[in-house]
Amino acid sequence: MNVRTETRHSIPEHELHSLGLRAFQSLGLNAKNADDVVKVLLLADLFGLSTHGLSRIESYGDRLDVGGIAKNPDITVERVAPALVKVDGANGVGPLVGMHGLRAAMEVARECGIGAAFVRGSNHFGPISPYSYLAAEAGFASMIGSNATTTIAPWGGSDARLGNSPLGFGVPGADGAHFMLDMAMSVVARAKIRNALKAGETIPDTWGTDKHGRKTTDPKAALDGFLQPIGGHKGYGLALMVDMFAGVLSNAAYLTHVKSWVDAPDEPQNLGHFFILIDTKRLGSSTWLVERMRDFAQILHASPAAEESKPVIVPGEIELRNMARQRANGIDVDAAVFSLLQQRATKPLS
Amino acid sequence: MNVRTETRHSIPEHELHSLGLRAFQSLGLNAKNADDVVKVLLLADLFGLSTHGLSRIESYGDRLDVGGIAKNPDITVERVAPALVKVDGANGVGPLVGMHGLRAAMEVARECGIGAAFVRGSNHFGPISPYSYLAAEAGFASMIGSNATTTIAPWGGSDARLGNSPLGFGVPGADGAHFMLDMAMSVVARAKIRNALKAGETIPDTWGTDKHGRKTTDPKAALDGFLQPIGGHKGYGLALMVDMFAGVLSNAAYLTHVKSWVDAPDEPQNLGHFFILIDTKRLGSSTWLVERMRDFAQILHASPAAEESKPVIVPGEIELRNMARQRANGIDVDAAVFSLLQQRATKPLS
Numbered sequence: 088m089n090v091r092t093e094t095r096h097s098i099p100e101h102e103l104h105s106l107g108l109r110a111f112q113s114l115g116l117n118a119k120n121a122d123d124v125v126k127v128l129l130l131a132d133l134f135g136l137s138t139h140g141l142s143r144i145e146s147y148g149d150r151l152d153v154g155g156i157a158k159n160p161d162i163t164v165e166r167v168a169p170a171l172v173k174v175d176g177a178n179g180v181g182p183l184v185g186m187h188g189l190r191a192a193m194e195v196a197r198e199c200g201i202g203a204a205f206v207r208g209s210n211h212f213g214p215i216s217p218y219s220y221l222a223a224e225a226g227f228a229s230m231i232g233s234n235a236t237t238t239i240a241p242w243g244g245s246d247a248r249l250g251n252s253p254l255g256f257g258v259p260g261a262d263g264a265h266f267m268l269d270m271a272m273s274v275v276a277r278a279k280i281r282n283a284l285k286a287g288e289t290i291p292d293t294w295g296t297d298k299h300g301r302k303t304t305d306p307k308a309a310l311d312g313f314l315q316p317i318g319g320h321k322g323y324g325l326a327l328m329v330d331m332f333a334g335v336l337s338n339a340a341y342l343t344h345v346k347s348w349v350d351a352p353d354e355p356q357n358l359g360h361f362f363i364l365i366d367t368k369r370l371g372s373s374t375w376l377v378e379r380m381r382d383f384a385q386i387l388h389a390s391p392a393a394e395e396s397k398p399v400i401v402p403g404e405i406e407l408r409n410m411a412r413q414r415a416n417g418i419d420v421d422a423a424v425f426s427l428l429q430q431r432a433t434k435p436l437s
Numbered sequence: 438m439n440v441r442t443e444t445r446h447s448i449p450e451h452e453l454h455s456l457g458l459r460a461f462q463s464l465g466l467n468a469k470n471a472d473d474v475v476k477v478l479l480l481a482d483l484f485g486l487s488t489h490g491l492s493r494i495e496s497y498g499d500r501l502d503v504g505g506i507a508k509n510p511d512i513t514v515e516r517v518a519p520a521l522v523k524v525d526g527a528n529g530v531g532p533l534v535g536m537h538g539l540r541a542a543m544e545v546a547r548e549c550g551i552g553a554a555f556v557r558g559s560n561h562f563g564p565i566s567p568y569s570y571l572a573a574e575a576g577f578a579s580m581i582g583s584n585a586t587t588t589i590a591p592w593g594g595s596d597a598r599l600g601n602s603p604l605g606f607g608v609p610g611a612d613g614a615h616f617m618l619d620m621a622m623s624v625v626a627r628a629k630i631r632n633a634l635k636a637g638e639t640i641p642d643t644w645g646t647d648k649h650g651r652k653t654t655d656p657k658a659a660l661d662g663f664l665q666p667i668g669g670h671k672g673y674g675l676a677l678m679v680d681m682f683a684g685v686l687s688n689a690a691y692l693t694h695v696k697s698w699v700d701a702p703d704e705p706q707n708l709g710h711f712f713i714l715i716d717t718k719r720l721g722s723s724t725w726l727v728e729r730m731r732d733f734a735q736i737l738h739a740s741p742a743a744e745e746s747k748p749v750i751v752p753g754e755i756e757l758r759n760m761a762r763q764r765a766n767g768i769d770v771d772a773a774v775f776s777l778l779q780q781r782a783t784k785p786l787s
Binding site: 168169170171173199200202205230240242244245246248256258266268274291296299301317318321324325328330331332336337338341342343367369370376379380383387391393394397398399400401 | 590643651674675688740742
């Protein structure tokens with residue numbers, strides 16, 4: 088396969104999996120830790136979320152290189168109540184810490200019906216849907232969130248003081264058709280504003296504010312300013328609440344205490360996450376839930392589409408469809424990412 | 438006090454409290470049940486959320502009159518796991534059922550660190566912030582949600598299949614300054630579109646769609662159509678997830694299975710709610726949390742306001758300020774509502 092002349096190409100799942108493992112092991116992670124990290128990032132790639140998949144080898148790798156992230160941290164799990172655990176990720180790679188949080192929450196939730204892990208000492212943990220998916224596969228409904236580096240101004244404010252904190256929900260569906268919602272709080276990502284600038288177009292005044300916190304239709308001014316949260320004060324409130332659960336309650340950093348990995352790649356970020364899991368088997372039989380979930384999806388799908396070419400979909404549908412397709416035909420990987428993974432994988436184990 | 442010549446006036450809290458109790462008792466609720474209902478609705482009025490306060494005597498009363506809501510239902514609480522309870526409200530008044538859910542969740546959360554109540558057989562349970570407030574006063578962080586009658590089309594769809602499901606979060610703050618977020622999923626309420634129509638103004642194309650599910654700037658077309666969720670597909674996803682936790686997991690009605698109280702006031706709605714509570718004392722000392730919460734609020738308040746006259750605020754601040762003011766000066770009540778409460782209160786006990 089000639090990888091150099093193509094910008095994207097298809098890699099079989101097992102090959103990308105093994106390449107990912109070798110790359111993270113070459114970065115110094117032991118086999119078990121590399122396995123956790125790759126589990127999350129590979130699911131992200133399978134779901135089509137390639138910006139949050141193995142492409143992260145670049146930023147994670149750079150920070151591992153300069154000692155900004157611990158390779159094989161001593162992650163601690165403290166059970167502070169029958170259904171409640173506190174996890175300290177000791178500055179490990181985000182998805183490794185995330186997987187420890189997820190497993191700890193699963194364990195207590197299995198015992199108590201609902202359980203939660205509050206996680207500190209972490210880093211960027213990938214997208215949320217891989218965790219929701221693993222939870223749903225094991226029969227758990229989930230609410231999961233993380234805080235993030237500051238990119239949003241408080242509603243009515245004029246400087247970046249809160250993160251575009253992602254929040255995710257999952258519910259086990261019929262035959263693996265889990266409902267998974269994974270959303271950040273801005274109306275659009277910065278990339279969409281950059282595209283408008285390149286195309287010489289104005290943007291809706293709901294996307295961003297200028298650097299003084301005032302609404303703008305000028306993409307340049309918005310890029311110098313801040314992203315606007317969905318629903319204005321509502322998205323602002325949601326982002327705060329995610330930070331409060333993920334950062335404040337977990338004893339992690341929050342708001343402006345979260346360090347930017349770009350400005351200070353060699354310093355711990357102390358990001359926080361929360362994992363709240365509900366064992367759906369305690370609420371009713373699997374058949375009961377499967378039937379309700381199938382009916383729920385059918386009701387939504389049956390709404391006549393406003394535009395004929397765009398039928399109504401439910402959260403998680405695109406990701407699961409991408410996964411099925413890419414499991415059959417190979418995973419779509421950017422050539423530069425593939426090349427970086429290969430470079431990282433062929434370095435001698437440190 | 439001449440109440441007939443004024444459209445709004447001020448009633449001392451104790452007076453409104455006692456009037457509310459008498460009104461709901463006259464509607465047939467026993468003293469204990471009336472107390473639960475009035476506790477929630479009076480807090481709503483204190484917070485300034487008068488559309489969700491004792492004004493609800495009108496719709497609740499009409500449905501109690503025709504037997505659409507049970508006066509003194511046999512509410513059951515089943516503990517299905519150490520930290521998980523299922524509550525069946527047996528078609529009681531919403532805030533009564535809600536208070537049973539809240540107390541049941543508090544009890545298991547106190548024991549297990551986190552606890553949840555999934556509630557079915559309920560009705561409109563008021564706003565969420567009274568529950569978040571009571572939880573925060575007892576040291577609990579909370580995530581609370583309810584489903585609702587269908588008013589929103591699925592994203593890309595063209596008929597109403599989901600409710601404007603409210604979702605709320607609360608975290609205990611320093612000196613009673615709790616963070617409380619209570620939000621529905623539409624960009625604006627229908628009232629705001631009605632006001633634009635009256636004023637002869639167009640509306641932003643993000644507020645509503647016409648009856649075919651297409652964006653519109655015509656308030657008339659939007660009123661014939663559907664409310665748009667915040668952030669488009671994001672708010673759609675959030676509304677679904679709230680319904681899935683509040684309706685599907687609780688074994689209540691969901692989506693189009695929820696009956697409209699307007700079209701069928703004499704039939705049970707079987708609304709569902711969820712209450713997830715975290716005992717913050719298990720995560721650290723009260724001093725620890727109080728200091729973090731104070732710092733969190735200070736960071737946000739310190740962001741220079743984009744418009745000088747509108748300083749940055751945090752979720753719950755307006756409600757708590759309204760409560761302090763109205764506890765001191767009396768609660769602002771619409772004259773028609775006051776008059777209806779008096780009429781209901783003077784009817785002989787049924």
